Amino acid sequence: MGVADRYEMVCGLEVHVELQTKTKIFCGCTTEFGGEQNTHVCPVCLGMPGALPVLNREVVNYAIKAGLALDCEIAEFSKFDRKNYFYPDLSKNYQTSQFDLPICIKGGLEIEVDGEKKWIGITRAHMEEDAGKLVHSGETISTSDESSVDYNRAGVPLLEIVSEPDMRSIPEVLAYLEKLVQILEYTEVSDCRMEQGSVRFDVNVSLRPIGSTTLGTRTETKNLNSFSSVRRCMEYEMARQARVLEAGENVIQETRTWDEGQGVTLSLRSKEEAHDYRYFPEPDLVPLVIDREWVEAIRKTLPELPAARRTRLQALGLSVYDATVITQAKALADFFDAALAGYGDAKTLANWVMGDFTRLLNTNQCRVADSPVSANQLAELLALMDKGTISGKIAKSVLEEMYCTGKDPNIIVKEKGLAQISDEGALLGIIDGVLAANPQSVEDYRAGKDRAIGFLVGQIMKATKGQANPGLVNQLLKEKLS
């Protein structure tokens, strides 16, 4: 029996997500990513003497929206607190956050792993400000001769979403994270661009003997910034803790850090060395009172969430798989819905959206939002196909042409003369010619060799450069030969 069979993993996550408001949480500076160092700053986010914070109401709107999408209760009364610790990236040497009265409480979301559905509880979600960014001349702050600080990010609004310790496996953790990010993107409270650090994860992991109901000692690994880091970090941490337990030792409760290069977690500080954050209510801000009307006004702006959307698409005849793929990202689902308005056959549309359209985007590394082919144009293309103006095969090449030129499908079809030949008279003339040129095949067919008809159809298509209506060709050919 392996180590993994003797222990059960228990995991809870803290996810810090940047809210994509235009301005910072306590001042009017832009939240735009990048920018020359220390150009998106003012006395407030630089923590200059005498400067005071003013809460950006839009941040509250976003937090309420995220909270509602995550099935949370929105607290009528919440407040901000100061979390005190010294670090050069923190301009006031305290972070304005929410401690005991967060804006969102008691929520959760449903995940599905191997066909099993499971509810993962969300304890709370609270608003806070991001810190600046340290730029070291060397590897770390302690080994560098020189470090500089960029406060462009200081004061960018964050929502910290804390889960219950409800996850028991890495697939569950990844399913939770994917679902969470999906909901945040859907509600458009965050663009969740992990490469820009707009989502960061703290992972709490502990092991316990299978069958045990008490929690083992946990470690918290901070500041992971991708799903793959989360997965690797957890694999490492589970193995490490199992080794400790197998050796009869105790896991030490501590904060750890993930070394991406070496693929290991390293101890940052033990429980004894843990910061005493000396939280106390932020005296420069008044408590936040959110009445029901405010919450209901935000609720009205909530988009259809992924689960509801999937159910709706399934009702239109899509398979579970198709509906899941299309609703994975809001942009694709929105594209699908927009195209559906102009072309009613959901199933055919789904095949095209998931197939040729997605392939084109992927090949060109293009985001759905930036697609040169609009949803309307795709709908028009499929309608042309349905009307018999073009064949499915031609439609694929028209789509590529649309992608390259941005032109409407009917214009491309006209310009390139790609319309199908559905004129019986014209087709009969061509069929006669082909039959006359291939007597052997005609004989073979009549002798019972059904395969010969395929050859003849191919010759007719060749003669029409693929523009002959294949259904009609088949029908006319059979009539001629019978």
Place this chain on the structure above:
Amino acid sequence: MGVAEKSVSELQELLVQKEVSSTELTKAYLERIQRVDPELQAYLTVLENQALVQAAEADRKIARGELLGSLEGIPMALKDNMCTEGVRTSCASKMLENFIPPYNATVTDRLRTAGAILLGKLNMDEFAMGSSTENSYFAKTRNPWDLKYVPGGSSGGSAVAVAADEAAFTLGSDTGGSIRQPAAFCGVVGMKPTYGVVSRYGLIAFASSLDQIGPLTKTVRDNALVLNTIAGYDPLDSTSVSFEKPDYTKYLINDIKGLKIGIPKEYYGAGIDPDVAKGIQAGIQTLIDLGAEVAECSLPHTEYAIPAYYLIATAEASSNLARYDGVRYGYRAEAEDVLGMFKKTRAEGFGQEVKRRIMLGTYALSSGYYDAYYLKAQKVRTLIKQDFDKAFERFDVLLSPTAPTAAFKFGEKSANPLAMYLSDITTVPINLAGIPAISVPAGLVNGLPIGMQLMGKALAEETLYRVAYTFEQNTQYHTLKPKLSGEVLTCGSR
């Protein structure tokens, strides 16, 4: 008498009548500063050129008959914890010795818009922590009534500049008495408005939930004039109050008949100087003679005010002052690494009293002590507020000495911080409750001024002005002037 001795309202009249120009006035104050400030040391920075440029602007406006600001051409000065764009704002600390803010405090902006002339920045206890201005890193400001005595604090420079005619008016800040006590010690009028009436934006924070800016002036009328200009909601300060601002000068009525005045007995406790008590008693008698109804009352939780205040104020200060770490601005010590730099910067950049309060506050907020100290202090604060609420059900204003004693000598209390803290007993409950209080001159004790404190309901500044004005109009205390360098500045009434 010289122009520098006149009140703001008198100066406004002279300016409008073109009997004196703002430039002449500004020069008169600058000369006065040059003459007496080497001894008094009220100023940390004097802005001669800038002040004369501003005065010339005011004179042009007056000459052209343009619409004038509410304090057009009036020379004044600010406590050095209010940010002034392009002008050093030091908080009387080595930490900010070279700090030049790139922005104005809201009060600085409002005074500038009103046409007031900024003469300079005034001395104070470092980061406003103290009751004597002895904690300034730069200078010891002296009491013009007797140079051996402290001017009070922390707004010592602000009180002295008004008392010694070095400015027409000044602004101070009051966290636990820092406007009222020096006003009392120097014989001027000092108002701490309701918390939130004057914006704190650009006021370098000591204790955010207690700090409030207010005017120090020669007369009650001047005080109302200045508050008219600086009060009012500010979107940059989330704790500022949105309210319909009255014209405070409309309440300068020489009549208090039937007004109910309460005398909280706890404010006349063990530490009170009998001569101060006698002086205040005389003041009370004056008000009774003018028709006020006076009765004793009780604010039973007063004895807990000092411990609660020194927990809340130091807790907030420990966090507010964390930003001074040498990274972004201000003093920076050289050290081997970041942590060393932090430690050395703060060890060298802050004075003793500031460090003492940061440590007290850090301790009070520490895990395991929070409930016993900070949280309990907040509960006491609620009880103190309720004491006042109850008293104001019966009374329009409450009255007490502003401080238990007149000014003390240099060094007299600085060796014993606790004794210094205890002398704040009559002023800190007001900050904890967030209500307004004004100190008005109430006579001399052994040649040193004492102040009478009037406390009112939240946003009842106008009632305080009415009582203070009536008292002033029916007494001569405000006409007493200190003698300086053997020179009699003025004698008797105007």
